[in-house]
Amino acid sequence: MRIENVPERAIPRSASQLKTIAKYELTNYLRSRRFYVLLAITLIISGLLTAVVAYYRPSGFLSSPLGFYSSWWGLAVTYILILSGIFFGGDAISGEFQNKTGYFLVVNPVKRSTIYAGKWAAAFIASLAVFGTFTVVTVANGAYYFGLDVPYQFGLSLAFSVLYLISILGVTFFFSSIFKSGSISILVTAILFLFALPLTQSLVSNLAQMEPWFLITYGAEIIGNVLKDPYPAHIVTVQLGRVTFTTYNAPILNGIAIMAAYFLVCAALGMIIFDRRDFS
Amino acid sequence: MVNPSIEAVDLTKCYNSFCALSDLSLRLEGAKCVGFLGPNGAGKTTALKILTGLIRPTKGKALINGIDVQEDKKAALSTCGALIETPEIYPALSVKEALMMVAEIRGVPSAARKDAVMKAISEVKMEEWIDMKCGKLSKGMRQRVNLAAALISDPMIMLLDEPSSGLDPRGMAEVREIVKGLKKKDRLIFMSSHLLSEVTEICDEVAILDHGRLLAYDTLERLTSALSVGNARECEASFSRDLSSDALKEIGSTEGVLGLKLVEPRRLILSFEGGNEAQERILAKIAGLGVGLIAFKSSSSALEETYLRLVKDSR
CATH class of the missing domain: 3.30.70.100 (Alpha-Beta Plaits)
Structure with a gap:
């Protein structure tokens, strides 16, 4: 028996489905408690910085526009980016398994890679909203003290921060696709970015005297370094008695390459893992 | 329009040494309702999960309208609505938004989308809760929304895994009516259930599975008379x-x-x-x-x- 009364319907292209998933996922994020918690944390950090600088007027902040942006931005932006990545990416994929939301979405005619990319895009936009808030407060304070004379290096730092956010979300989504428990993937990414990677970087460069070119946190140092004039030398050696200390500063291109590589490799691996994992 | 079909070819799913499904071969074709019966752990949900791309088979193929679900899931499921287990829905989305998302993903044209959502909501009798956040719905209500999501693009094939699970007696009766309505519209329905009275009432054919193996597949009459x-x-x-x-x-x-x-x-x-x-x-x-x-x-x-x-x- 042939069925005649079924409407002919073309399934949208993957790009259109990605947009749909990102739109509704973003709606879900923007109404979630975690979004407001992160926004509150960002506003508290911004408020504290505003109050401290206004009250104590530290010379490091107020000596020059570049010094202001370097001190203000360099103090908090990486933490805000890392927290955004953890909050929005930590359980983005593992939650699909743990909370069974995947059963609602995956049984539709849509590729898993499209779901992955759509969720990533939503997490990126939600993180940008938080990051944008911090940027607005930073520029508003900068404008108060120095007028609208924003150094071009801040624009570069802003761009590198966005790249860092992209790569952080790439990594958090990758870990989220490995674990079936949302809390474990959040914990692992938090420990990794807040403790394990900075500690490893410190050990590798200071004790092993080796350039930590393979660490994302090393590449991300260009966010702060670009606000220094002049840009720090790639290798800095300090002789203290018989002991030589070597510190490494990623050149801008190396930093960009490291962050981009982290994103590309983690996004590809994360998508493959999510594509092959069973909902069982 | 193609003749709707669901086909399992030597479908096997093993988890280490345990095989949840062993060489299941089954072909369902045409407009009818097929009940999928078996004790707990028989492999019914595993088979339905493979057919909907939720899990990968260890061996064999799952075909919907002749298209391999593993090779081209998007095309295979384009005319198929599915409800597997009791899915959770994004908690901050309202019932309407969740269904609009599914309608958009499934390619319901924007002009017809609102009507399609309203029709699906009305079929599962959820009009009163249309603006309620999904996170605040009871399990039974969520299952109704899930059923509405499966119905939304008027698919020619329905894969239902215990669709009345979690519903009260009235909800169960309503699900039966929905499935009967689909039968009237000449759909191919493959439905697992533990409720033999439900299967007797609405199914034309029955497939019985145990220990991952197909024991029988025939019309209800032939199966009961033969045995x-x-x-x-x-x-x-x-x-x-x-x-x-x-x-x-x-x-x-x-x-x-x-x-x-x-x-x-x-x-x-x-x-x-x-x-x-x-x-x-x-x-x-x-x-x-x-x-x-x-x-x-x-x-x-x-x-x-x-x-x-x-x-x-x-x-």
């Missing part, structure tokens, strides 16, 4: 008034009737032999007696016996 003693079949008749002993004697004397069991004053179970012809004759006879016959259907106990026998034999 009943001496080709006997059971039917259940309901009456609007109490049956008199004279009426019982009269029915019992009909050619082919092997036995009568008055389970309630107005409900009678008849066992008989002679297949459809005998069933037709007996029905005509009872109707002609003017004893208030209001229903006559295959007895679910016949399916139950068949099911239990098959499952017992496979152990």
Whole structure:
């Protein structure tokens, strides 16, 4: 028996489905408690910085526009980016398994890679909203003290921060696709970015005297370094008695390459893992 | 328009040494409702999950309308609605938003999208909760929304895994009505269930699975007759008034009737032999007696016996 009364319907292209998933996922994020918690944390950090600088007027902040942006931005932006990545990416994929939301979405005619990319895009936009808030407060304070004379290096730092956010979300989504428990993937990414990677970087460069070119946190140092004039030398050696200390500063291109590589490799691996994992 | 089909070819799913599904080969084609029966852990959900791309088979193929789900899931599921287990829905989305998302993903044109969502919501009787956040719905309500999501693009194939799970008796009855409605629209429905009465009421064919292996697949009538003693079949008749002993004697004397069991004053179970012809004759006879016959259907106990026998034999 042939069925005649079924409407002919073309399934949208993957790009259109990605947009749909990102739109509704973003709606879900923007109404979630975690979004407001992160926004509150960002506003508290911004408020504290505003109050401290206004009250104590530290010379490091107020000596020059570049010094202001370097001190203000360099103090908090990486933490805000890392927290955004953890909050929005930590359980983005593992939650699909743990909370069974995947059963609602995956049984539709849509590729898993499209779901992955759509969720990533939503997490990126939600993180940008938080990051944008911090940027607005930073520029508003900068404008108060120095007028609208924003150094071009801040624009570069802003761009590198966005790249860092992209790569952080790439990594958090990758870990989220490995674990079936949302809390474990959040914990692992938090420990990794807040403790394990900075500690490893410190050990590798200071004790092993080796350039930590393979660490994302090393590449991300260009966010702060670009606000220094002049840009720090790639290798800095300090002789203290018989002991030589070597510190490494990623050149801008190396930093960009490291962050981009982290994103590309983690996004590809994360998508493959999510594509092959069973909902069982 | 293609003839809808669902096909499992040597479908196997093993988890280390344990095989949840072993060489399942089954082809369902055309407009009908097929019940998927089996004890807990028999492999029903595993098979349905493979058919919907939720899990990958260890071996074999799952085809929807001839398209391999593993190779091109998007095309394979383009005309297929599915409800597997009890999915959670994004908690901060309202019922309407969640269904709009599914409608957009499934390619319902924007002009028709709102109507399609409203129609699906109305089918599952959730109009009152349309703006409620999904995170605040009870399990039963969520299952209704999930069913609405499966119905939203009016798919030609429906894969339902215990669709009335978590629903109250009224909800169960409504699900049965929805599935019956789909049957009227000539859809191919493949539905797992533990409720044999539900399967008897709405399914045309039955596939029985145990230990990951297909034990039987046939029409309800053929399956129950083939496995009943001496080709006997059971039917259940309901009456609007109490049956008199004279009426019982009269029915019992009909050619082919092997036995009568008055389970309630107005409900009678008849066992008989002679297949459809005998069933037709007996029905005509009872109707002609003017004893208030209001229903006559295959007895679910016949399916139950068949099911239990098959499952017992496979152990």
